[in-house]
Amino acid sequence: MTSEIQNPNTQSTTPIGKVLVPVFLIVFTDIMGFGLMIPLLPFYAEHFGASAFTVGLLLSVFALCQLLAGPPLGQLSDRIGRKPVLVLSQIGTLAGYILLALSNTLWLIFLARIIDGLTAGNISVAHAYVSDNTPPEQRTKAFGIVGAAFGLGMLVGPSLGGLLVRHSLTTPIWGACVLSALSIVATTVLLPKGIRAEHKGPSKTLLPVKPILACFRDPATSGLFLLLSLFYFAFNTFISGFALFLAGRVTWGGEPIGPQTAGFMFAYVGLLGFFFQAIALGHLLRWFRERTLIFAGFLLMTIGFGALSLSHTVLVTLVFLTLSQSGAAVLRPTIMARISKRVSPQRQGLVMGVNQSVMSMAAILAPLVVGILINHGLYVGWALWMSAIAVAGAFGVSHISSMSDEPVVS
Structure with a gap:
């Protein structure tokens, strides 16, 4: 095995197009399956008697499993390569979707989400693969293209x-199963092997707490991970509560919003993400510094989420949604690329695994807060809470010293 592993300090000779095209297709197929299912999940759980808080708990359990699995999957991909770990994650996702579609009780829905969560390394491993195989000067754009696949x-x-x-x-869940299976085939057939980090020997712990803490203590990455944590917390508050917000507060033609209209509203969020990450981000990077884009992203989220508290109709909701999600679309790839450029190739997999854990910690806490707020009918409080988190992010950009420095590798 060792003889097959390239020196991580050697730039991959794989053309960037051969890296990004299959990764784009894989992420697109994965997220399309996720997008089929996630707007439906609150309605599906409520069909089996779940309250708003139980729906939040369902999302939190999935995220808790992601938290436990993220760093070990990242470290495993450092040792044996990104591609086999990506396939493993995708098989777990498929198994979770199949069980979810067959569920006839609430506890089976929880079990399905646990299985999916414990193998949910798809996106973080794909990000690490892109980091391995793109030069630093092209990495922000590369992450933007991957983000466009997400959108x-x-x-x-x-x-x-x-x-x-x-x-x-x-x-829709059976449709997600089909897409998940297609994603496994795409990874197996289309994805080049890519480079791998040096073999470090077996991991000694299931959850590498010290490396996670090190990422938050390292001056090169601590501030960026703090900003990423705030973004994930606001975004997960939105994702976990938006369908419930629509169903409880927004009307269409005088009728409450159902799963079909909620799906179309989530699709609009995806359209904004695709536009900004596939088309606009490359131009924005030529005109503005990364620090400016990150600050503007948090500012747009602050305004959009705050104004969402005033919304009662679909049209008004779409206007304010445009503001908040335009900011969110720019934030994630820009912060992720900046983190990637500040760590050595040997640490890319671990750092992307830590990123998965940060996202999971936010996804554990946010749905619980959402469940409490919406159970008490505090839809305005839900929107203002997201706005307050975004304000903290904008404040952080202005006061984190590393944001004004050129990226340095640690």
Whole structure:
């Protein structure tokens, strides 16, 4: 095995197009399946008697499993390569979707999300693969293209789910199963082997707490991980609460919002993400510094989420959604690329695994807060809470010293 591993300090000779095209297709297919299912999940759980808090708990359990699995999967991909770990993660996702579609009780829905969560390394490993195989000067744009695949998947997935849910609540989930299987085939057939980090020997712990803490203590990455944590917390508050917000507060033609319209609203979020990350981000990077884009992203989220508290109709919701999600679309790839450029090739997999854990910690806490707020009918409080988190992010950009420095490798 050792003889096959390239020196991580040697730039990959794989053309960037051969790296990004298959990764784009894989992430797009994965997220399209996710987008088919996620707007439906609150309605599906409520069909089995779940309250808003139970829906939040369902999302939190999935994220807790992600938290436990993220760093070990990242370290495993450092040792044996990104591609086999990516396939393993995708197989777990498929198994979780199949069980979810077959569920007839609430506890089986929880079990399905646990299985999916424990193998949920798809996106973080894909990010590490891109980090391995793109030069630092092209990495922000590369992450933007991967983010565009995320946005396009969130555009097509919820739209397709909104159409399929007309047949039954489980039809979109079976559609997600088909897409997950196609993603496994795409990874196996299309993805080049890529480079691998040096073999470090077996991991001594299941959850590498010290490396996680080190990322938050390292001056090169601590401030960026703090900003990423705030972004994930705000974004997960939005994702976990938006369908419940629509169903409880927003009307369409005088009627409450159902799963079909909610799917189309999520699709609009995906459209914004695709536009900004596939088309606009490259131009924005030529005109503005990364620090400026990150500050503007948090500022747009502050305004958009705050104004969302005033919304009662679909049209007004779409206007304020445009502001908040335009900011969110720019933030994640820009922060992720900046983190990637500040760590050595040997640490890319671990750092991307830590990123997965940071996202999971936010996804554990945010749905619980959402469940408490919406259970008490505090829809305005839900929107203002997200706005307050974004304010903290904008304040952080202005006061984190490393944001004004050129990236240095640690």
